[in-house]
Amino acid sequence: MNVGVFPKWGSRTPDGRLHIVCTGNYADIEGSIYIFDPLAGEVVDSINIGGQPANLAISPLGMGYLAAGGWSDRGYVYAYDIETLEIINGPDNPILAGLGVTNVAVDSLGFVYTCDMGDDTVSKLSPSGNELGLYSVGDGPVFAAIIDDAVLEAEPGVDSSAPHDLEVLVNYPNPFNAGTMIRYDLPREGFRAEAIEILDILGRRIKSIYPGTADNLRMVYWDGRNDAGDECGSGVYFGRIIGTIDGGATIEVESRGKMTLVR
Numbered sequence: 520m521n522v523g524v525f526p527k528w529g530s531r532t533p534d535g536r537l538h539i540v541c542t543g544n545y546a547d548i549e550g551s552i553y554i555f556d557p558l559a560g561e562v563v564d565s566i567n568i569g570g571q572p573a574n575l576a577i578s579p580l581g582m583g584y585l586a587a588g589g590w591s592d593r594g595y596v597y598a599y600d601i602e603t604l605e606i607i608n609g610p611d612n613p614i615l616a617g618l619g620v621t622n623v624a625v626d627s628l629g630f631v632y633t634c635d636m637g638d639d640t641v642s643k644l645s646p647s648g649n650e651l652g653l654y655s656v657g658d659g660p661v662f663a664a665i666i667d668d669a670v671l672e673a674e675p676g677v678d679s680s681a682p683h684d685l686e687v688l689v690n691y692p693n694p695f696n697a698g699t700m701i702r703y704d705l706p707r708e709g710f711r712a713e714a715i716e717i718l719d720i721l722g723r724r725i726k727s728i729y730p731g732t733a734d735n736l737r738m739v740y741w742d743g744r745n746d747a748g749d750e751c752g753s754g755v756y757f758g759r760i761i762g763t764i765d766g767g768a769t770i771e772v773e774s775r776g777k778m779t780l781v782r
Contacts, residue, residue: 520562523551528574530583532601536563538583540575549610550587552599568597569610574622577601580629580646580702580738586620587613594620594635598648607736614648617641624663628691628700629738634660645740646700647730688715688758688774690741694781698742701728701758701778705737709765715739716759717778724759725751743780753782 523541530538537555550572554564572585582598587610589595595613599606608614619637626632629646636659643652690699701715717726725745730736743751758774 520555522553522555522562523565524548526553530575530577532577532583538575538577538601540572540585542571542573545571550585552583552585554604564604566599566604566606568599568606570595570597570613572597573620576623576625576631578625578629578631578646579627580736582607582629582646582736584614584623584625584631586623586633588620589613589616590619590637592618594618594633594637594642596620596623596631596633596644596648608648614644616644616650617653622660622662624665626665630700632663632665634663636661646738647736647740649740651698651740651742688760689776690758690778693777694779695743696781698740699778700738700740702738703758703760705762710762710770712737712760712762713769714761715741716761717741718757718759719751720755720757722757725756741778750782751780753780755779 522539524544525542526539527542528540532538539553541551543549549569552566552568553562556563570587572587574586576584581601583601585597587595587597594616596616597613598608616633617635617638617640619635620633621636622634624632631644633642635642639658641654641656641660645651688703690701692699712730715728716724719725728739730739745751756778760772763769
């Protein structure tokens with residue numbers, strides 16, 4: 520199998536292919552990812568992602584996250600779409616984490632965890648790259664493994680998998696306590712989501728979440744707080760997508776789904 524310089528890690532994707540991380544030579548050859556199809560018995564594609572990526576974690580939401588070092592100020596994580604192979608975050612716009620990211624792992628909801636060897640921490644990130652927590656864990660963490668109920672099926676008879684058949688806007692988990700991941704679909708071709716708004720039961724907007732450049736991920740995280748940063752009370756909430764059609768007219772799309780917050 521012919522791949523790039525210094526193949527360091529391989530992860531299997533849901534379609535059965537193997538994504539092989541090649542770190543490069545830390546000089547004039549940068550990092551790359553080679554896609555090996557076991558049915559064809561050959562490498563079928565590659566990504567010149569740059570930098571010096573180490574390991575790869577595949578998200579159930581269809582993203583690949585790469586530990587990519589970062590030793591001067593903040594640690595780096597790269598991200599790409601495992602289906603289209605589009606680079607979402609690379610050397611020019613890395614996801615920032617604790618210093619010196621040596622390993623990355625992803626849980627069943629798509630949250631990302633990094634081992635930050637440079638400052639002895641573990642970072643928790645949302646799927647779109649927002650830092651949700653930074654935890655001191657002791658000298659030089661180098662590897663992380665995720666164990667959760669959705670993976671172990673710890674509650675027989677309960678479907679713990681994340682939703683896949685979207686209408687307009689779906690959140691998971693639901694009900695939720697601390698936070699929830701909101702996944703949204705685009706109502707029509709040419710639509711771009713500018714904001715996801717959270718409404719209370721009276722229809723009042725209490726929170727605006729802006730996908731920005733992460734709109735192609737079609738997911739945002741709501742931490743159960745309003746725009747002022749105060750915790751919202753227990754109750755039912757609704758979502759609304761504010762967007763534009765082909766960069767022109769602004770439209771609003773209401774969701775029929777209920778988001779239940781339980782404190």
